[in-house]
Amino acid sequence: MSENELDTIDDSYDVVIIGAGNGGLAATAFLAQKGLKVLMLEQHNLPGGVATSFVRGRFEFETSLHELASYGPESNKGSIRRMFEDMFQLDTEFVQVPEAYRLIVTHPEEKMDVSIPFGVENMIDAIEKEVPGSRESVRNFFRLAKEIGEAFSYIGSTGGNPDQTLLLKEHANFLKTAAYSAQEVEDALGIPKRAQDILNGYWAYLGLPISRINFTIYAAMVDNYADLGGWIPTNRSHGYTTAFDEKIREFGGRIEYNTRVDKILVENGKIVGVETVNGDKIKTSYVICNASPTLTYNKLISPKSEVPEIAYKDVNARIHGLTGFVIYVGLDASAEELGLNEYGYFIMDSMNTEEVYDSWTSLQPPEGLACVVLNNALPDCSPPGTCILDITTLFRPEAWENVKPEDYYNIKNEIAEKLLIKFEKATGAPIREHIEEIEIATPVTFARYTRHYKGIFYGYEPESWDSIVPRLMSMGKDVYIEGLEFAGGFNRRLHGYSSSMGDGLISAQLTYAKIMKEREKA
Amino acid sequence: MNKENEEKLEVTVKSNTKDLFAFTKLVAERQKRIERASSEPITKDPINDLARKIHPDVQYLVIDEIKVETKSTKTFKLVPDPDSSTKELAIFRSGQYLSLKVKVNDVTITRPYSIASSPKDALNGFYELTIKKEEHGFLTSYIWDNWKVGAKIESSGPEGFFYYDPLRDFKHIVGIAGGSGITPFKSIALSIIEGNIDARLTVLYGSSDEDDIIYYDEFQALEKDYPDKFKFIHVLSCEVVSLEGCETGFITSDLIEKYCDVKTSSFFICGPQIMYNFLDNEMAKFELPPKKIRKEAFGEVKDVLSIPGYPQELAEKTFKITVHVGNYSKVIPAIATESILVALERANFAPPAKCRSGECGFCRSKLISGEVFISPISDWRRKADKKFNYFHPCSSYPTSDIEIVIPRTL
Numbered sequence: 041m042s043e044n045e046l047d048t049i050d051d052s053y054d055v056v057i058i059g060a061g062n063g064g065l066a067a068t069a070f071l072a073q074k075g076l077k078v079l080m081l082e083q084h085n086l087p088g089g090v091a092t093s094f095v096r097g098r099f100e101f102e103t104s105l106h107e108l109a110s111y112g113p114e115s116n117k118g119s120i121r122r123m124f125e126d127m128f129q130l131d132t133e134f135v136q137v138p139e140a141y142r143l144i145v146t147h148p149e150e151k152m153d154v155s156i157p158f159g160v161e162n163m164i165d166a167i168e169k170e171v172p173g174s175r176e177s178v179r180n181f182f183r184l185a186k187e188i189g190e191a192f193s194y195i196g197s198t199g200g201n202p203d204q205t206l207l208l209k210e211h212a213n214f215l216k217t218a219a220y221s222a223q224e225v226e227d228a229l230g231i232p233k234r235a236q237d238i239l240n241g242y243w244a245y246l247g248l249p250i251s252r253i254n255f256t257i258y259a260a261m262v263d264n265y266a267d268l269g270g271w272i273p274t275n276r277s278h279g280y281t282t283a284f285d286e287k288i289r290e291f292g293g294r295i296e297y298n299t300r301v302d303k304i305l306v307e308n309g310k311i312v313g314v315e316t317v318n319g320d321k322i323k324t325s326y327v328i329c330n331a332s333p334t335l336t337y338n339k340l341i342s343p344k345s346e347v348p349e350i351a352y353k354d355v356n357a358r359i360h361g362l363t364g365f366v367i368y369v370g371l372d373a374s375a376e377e378l379g380l381n382e383y384g385y386f387i388m389d390s391m392n393t394e395e396v397y398d399s400w401t402s403l404q405p406p407e408g409l410a411c412v413v414l415n416n417a418l419p420d421c422s423p424p425g426t427c428i429l430d431i432t433t434l435f436r437p438e439a440w441e442n443v444k445p446e447d448y449y450n451i452k453n454e455i456a457e458k459l460l461i462k463f464e465k466a467t468g469a470p471i472r473e474h475i476e477e478i479e480i481a482t483p484v485t486f487a488r489y490t491r492h493y494k495g496i497f498y499g500y501e502p503e504s505w506d507s508i509v510p511r512l513m514s515m516g517k518d519v520y521i522e523g524l525e526f527a528g529g530f531n532r533r534l535h536g537y538s539s540s541m542g543d544g545l546i547s548a549q550l551t552y553a554k555i556m557k558e559r560e561k562a
Numbered sequence: 563m564n565k566e567n568e569e570k571l572e573v574t575v576k577s578n579t580k581d582l583f584a585f586t587k588l589v590a591e592r593q594k595r596i597e598r599a600s601s602e603p604i605t606k607d608p609i610n611d612l613a614r615k616i617h618p619d620v621q622y623l624v625i626d627e628i629k630v631e632t633k634s635t636k637t638f639k640l641v642p643d644p645d646s647s648t649k650e651l652a653i654f655r656s657g658q659y660l661s662l663k664v665k666v667n668d669v670t671i672t673r674p675y676s677i678a679s680s681p682k683d684a685l686n687g688f689y690e691l692t693i694k695k696e697e698h699g700f701l702t703s704y705i706w707d708n709w710k711v712g713a714k715i716e717s718s719g720p721e722g723f724f725y726y727d728p729l730r731d732f733k734h735i736v737g738i739a740g741g742s743g744i745t746p747f748k749s750i751a752l753s754i755i756e757g758n759i760d761a762r763l764t765v766l767y768g769s770s771d772e773d774d775i776i777y778y779d780e781f782q783a784l785e786k787d788y789p790d791k792f793k794f795i796h797v798l799s800c801e802v803v804s805l806e807g808c809e810t811g812f813i814t815s816d817l818i819e820k821y822c823d824v825k826t827s828s829f830f831i832c833g834p835q836i837m838y839n840f841l842d843n844e845m846a847k848f849e850l851p852p853k854k855i856r857k858e859a860f861g862e863v864k865d866v867l868s869i870p871g872y873p874q875e876l877a878e879k880t881f882k883i884t885v886h887v888g889n890y891s892k893v894i895p896a897i898a899t900e901s902i903l904v905a906l907e908r909a910n911f912a913p914p915a916k917c918r919s920g921e922c923g924f925c926r927s928k929l930i931s932g933e934v935f936i937s938p939i940s941d942w943r944r945k946a947d948k949k950f951n952y953f954h955p956c957s958s959y960p961t962s963d964i965e966i967v968i969p970r971t972l
Contacts, residue, residue, distance in 0.1 A: 042670050042912040044971045047888035085914070085926055085969050094923075095942045096723065098852065183571050208582075213573045219584030220575050228575040279946040286950055296888060298914065298972040318888075318970060338604045349601045357592075357599035363609070372851050441608040445615050445653045446685055450758075457729055475730040476853035487613040494609040510592040 049296060049316075052323035053079045055551055056314050058301045058340075059330025061089025061490075062537050063528030065284040066544030067328045067551075069128050072293030074552055079324075080293065081316060083300035088281035089330070089490055090497055091537060096477040099370035099422050102430065103481075104497070105277045106245070106384060106412050107137050107270025109261065110538040118268045120538045123545065124280070132283040134271045137417040142382040143241045144466045147390040154238060155382060158269045167235050174235035181229055181239060185263035187213050188256045192508065196546075200515030217255050218509050225255040237391035244386065244410050245536065247362045247434055247498045249393040254507030257534060270384070272417055277537075300491075304329070304336065304524070306346035311523030315342075326523045326555065328547050332530035334360065334493040341521070351520040358506060360437075361498030361535065362400065363483040367431040367456045370477035375415045375427040378469040383416040385409070387466045403440070403451060405458040406433035429471065431459050437494035440483045452480050499528075499535035508534055525551055616653060618719045619972070621660075622646030625713045626688065631776045635742060636706075637678065637692045643714055651684045654720030656749035656759065657830070657858070660689065661718040661916035666704045670912040673701055674861060674919075676832070677720065678745040680752035692776060694742035721916050724832065724858040726750060726759050731828035732854070736821075737765040738813055738841060740833025744776050746858065747832070751784055754791055764793040764822055766813050768837065771800045795821055813837075815844040824848050832858040835865075859919030863937050866899050866959055872935055876961055884965040885911060886930075896964075902927075902934065902955035906968065913955065913968045920957030925969065927955050932964030 057068045060082035068080040086092055090104040111134055112118035117125070124130045140163065145152040154170050156163055160182050168175040191214035195202045207215055217225050222243075226236045240250050242262055250258075273279040288295060303315040304327055313323045329336050337351045371378065388396060389407035399407035414421045414428040422428050443451055456478075464471050487495030500506055511532040519525070525547040529535030533543035575581050627639035642648040659674040679690035695702045709715075724746060726735060737747040744767055753759040769775045781794040796808040797817065803810055809817055818824065829850075831841060838857060845855060866872050879898040883905060885891065896905035903915055903925055915925040920940035929951040936943075940957035947953075955968065 042971075043885075043890065043892060043910045044887055044912045047890035047970060049889050051889075083972070085924060093944055093946075095944055100944055180571060180573075184573055187571070213571060215585045216573055216578070216581035217575060219581070219588055224575055225573070228573065275946040275949065276944070278944050279949075282946045282950050282952075296970060298970040299888075300972060318972065334604065344603075347603075350596070352601045352603055353599040354596050355604070356602070357596040372853050437609050440612070443612060445612065446681070448612070448616055448653065449655060453728060460729065472729065474853075476851070478727055478730050483609050484613045484616060487607075487609045488617045491610060493604070494607055495613070505588060505591045505595060510588045513589045514592060 048318070049079070049320040049322060053077050054324070054555060055326040055328060056081065056322060056324045057328045057330065057527075058304070058314070059089065059528070060087040060281070060285075060295065060297075061330045061528055062091050062540035063531065063544035063547070064089075064328070064330035065281060065288070066123065066541040067330075067527045067548035068288050068293055068295070069284055069291065070545055070548035071552060072288050072291035073128065075292070076552070076555065078293045079322065080288065080295045081299045081301050081314070082295065082297050083491065084489060085297045086278070086281075087285045087295070087297075088277055090486065091277035091281050093276035093278035094479070096368075096479055097370060098426065099428055099477050100276060101368040101370075101428060101479065102272070102276045102412075102414060104364075104366065105272060105537060106410060106432070107265075107272055108134070108537050109264045109270065110268060110542070111271035112268035116268060118264070119542060123541065128284075128287050130280060130283040130287055132280040133274045135274060135417055137270045137272055137383045139382060139384070140265055140270065141241050141384040141386050143238060143386045143388070145237065145388050145391055146466060150237070150390055152234070152237065156238065156241065158266060160263070160266045163266050167238050170238060171232050171235040174232050177229050177231040178235055178239065181226065181231060181259065182263055182266065184213055184217065184225075184229070185259035187211065188217070188260050189263060192256075192260060195509065195512050200512045202513070214256065219504050220255050221251055221504060222253050222255045222258040223251040225259075226250075240391060240393065241386050243393050244408055244434060246502060246534070248501045248503070249397045251394060252501070252503050254502050254504040257502050257508050274418060301340065303342040304340045306341055306343070306521055309346065309522055311521060326525075326551050328525045328527050328544075328551060330528045330544075332493055332496075332499070332528075333526055334530070335491070336526070338493075346521070348520045354518065354520070358500040359503065360494065360496055361501045362434040363437050363486050363495040363497055364481070365406070365433050365435055365455065365483070366481045367459060368477075368479045368481070369429045369431070369471065369475055370422065371427050371429060371471065371474040372425065372476040373427070373474045374425055375413050378427070378471070378474070380413045380427070380429070380467060380469050381416065383413055385411040385413075385467065387411060387463060400434050401436045401439055403443075403455065405455065405462070406435070409433050409459060409462065411463060426476065431463055433459060434498070435483055437483050437496060443484075448484065452482050456480050497529065497535070499530040502534050508532070615650070616719075618648070618652050621651065621717045621719060622648040623689070623715045623717050625709055625711050625715065628709070628711060631692060632774055634695045634774070635692055635776050637690050638709060640689045640691065640715060640717070641687055651687060651689060652719045653681050653684055655725035656681060656753040657725035657746040658720040658722045660691065661721060663716040663718075664701060664704070666701060669907055669910055671701060671907045672915045672918070674721070674917055676724075676746040676749070676858070678748045680749055680756055681758060682752075682756050692742060692745045692748075718916055721922060722859070723921070724830065724856060726761060726828075726830075728760065730853065731761070732826055733761045734822065734827045735761050735763045736818070736827045736829050737763060738818070738829060738831045738833070739765060740768045740837035741770070741774070742776065743833030743837070743858070747830075748777055748780070750830075751781075751792060755784070755788065762791055764795070764827075766795050766797055766818065766821065768797045768799065768813050768833070770798075772798060772803065772805050793821065812840060813844070815847045818844065824850065827854070829855045830858075831855065833860070835860050835863065859917050859921045859940070861918045862901050862904070862956060863940060866935070866937065869937050869939065871938065872959070873961055881960040882963040883960060884963075885909070886965075886967045887911070887913075888970050896960045898960060900959070902958050902960060902966070905960075906955060911968065912971055914971060915956055918956040920954045923954070925955050926952055927969065928952055928967040930965040930967065932960065932962045934958040934964060935961050
């Protein structure tokens, strides 16, 4: 028996957090800071989940972050910056990316190439310049977005039980748009089609067509980026996730990596502990699960008879979202030499988002890309004379379901080559002759590292009926097992880095309140 | 903009009543959809199944055949262990390796070996590894004594980044191999024949003696059957040479230029550390961009005293390592010139470790206190790992007593 095998963790904890992704990290930091006895278990040997980095040759690649929302400048801190700096004092550094995005649409009838700056007024000006006469309607989009943001804060502050009269009085515009798609509301605001296309640039970050995506969440996201800018960590996401790790330990919390939970033990509808594949048996009455409800109910809860029927129904009713495909390229020419002057590029065959989404349902070349040239925000992120380019697209996981292992590497290379060519055509930058390092992540790669159901990283799709408002207003009613909370991109705040961290915090607060109440009773 | 002067925004999507009514129905609608949904558990996840097929955590293998290649090398044919959960072998890209986990006298160690067989062979149920017996080699002595047909071997999935990439590399691969560093090129050659790599292959293969050459006959046959695809040049460093058509001495820049157009070739180098030291100087003469030269990680640095910056005065010392893993702690001794990973393995710890070259990241550990020397030629740490004192035990050496947290074994 090796010394490693002598190590087991058989102990009891106030709360066990499963998964050290964005949601798990925020939840654990909060509870550890409050002085609870907490243990976070992570299957991988690093924190972060998809919020990490990896090294190939002379390059350290960002795994999935394009830019963080809700961070903001010192003078206008967003909720994430307040969490990092004021709440936890994380030892981490962020910089603002230079512009919102450059949108290149290649369809001959829709041709567009426009750079959009941050700042609500700047955005309105840039769109007006491209689409004269759009100013008033686009301004109304942002005014409405602001009101929606305020309504979200109000609903959040009531724990999902808003006063309907107050909502009607103070947040009428929010109420009247909450049930509609972005398409329906943008039409109602009278925004010209071409201006809509520009405003819809961020659509792929939520990953469903403008005709299906709930307006309130889309508008809130656009407004958040416009107002606070997009921010990235100077040491990749691994920089802040490792800073979380440091802080959690400093707060007295415990983290174990290479430790995969395979059972969440439930008795009489209540959490009683967890077991790991390493053989640990841990007692706890509270679990915050950074894994999805889909994975948790179908695989983790033990015994299976403890999974209530309603939990399966809940999971089956939701529309499982997208997974992705990322080409990480280390180039042996600088961004300047290549003529790549922007940080973020959205390259779309068309702004008919239904068509683009449809292209993600098969292995045909994807029609929408979101690309990042990291050096244009972090000039020193790679050696002089080089730069880092990430090209991201999305897939419905079903597109990959019938891939055979023997075809896997060829398929991923073929898709990658088509996307590299697409990027070259759109930007004019000769990428392929400068590839020094290249790595490609597919849905299979995301499944490999996260073990999320089908490798999905975009949570459940936020159509209006399952967008943030109904999810928030169902809070508490969707706890099917006592002591179990979820945290992360599949939960109430929807997917995305900031949302996942914010959600982790809410779940931690709810769990903390329950524990305090119990202690008071005792 | 002056907000007070602005008219209050009034939005209507369909009609005032309809819009408000739609809101009141949102939660009810969600509830209704959930109630109506199926209550069947989800039992299938083809994407995770595929991920586990391509990247298994572990493969249980058994030796099916042993071929003696030279006086010091053998080829082991490995197939799935019928008594295990391994039913098929993971596909790989020619040039990748398997990390074998071997128990030698109750001490568990790992070692990476390049796969010599082809990806198609893996689909047909076998891998081949050609292993050279090292003089005084702790592991290879054990292998020579104990690995018979039927012996069970625990392996990782395929790992490593030393493979041809059509998106990056030129269509002429120039392999430069030393000793058992030839093994990945056999796999690459087979992939070319099987149509999985669309490129030509020229290999400059350095051996110290004629009877040390591995795969001589196979390479002769390949060259004969596919003259437009392959060229194998044997470079012998021994004094007396009887072999026809071979080169003598070392693999110099002149020799390389003699057999390829340097500008339109991608170089793949695999061999012992000492060959890399020599080739670095030779290759530098071509002033090639880094993208054209790929080197396989050569495993642990053999002689840390030769690495620039190593504090020579510590060579004779032994330090204490306080090791923490999960709930367990122990103090173990460590010889200054041996990697911390070797010290851990000697003390019967078995942390995850695959490449043993600082590249794969699996042994990533936290330095709580004390100092280590990190071999600069095997330092692939992330920026934040440097900042927060993480290191890779396989490429780090203690320069004081240290306290560390090592990863658990999953």
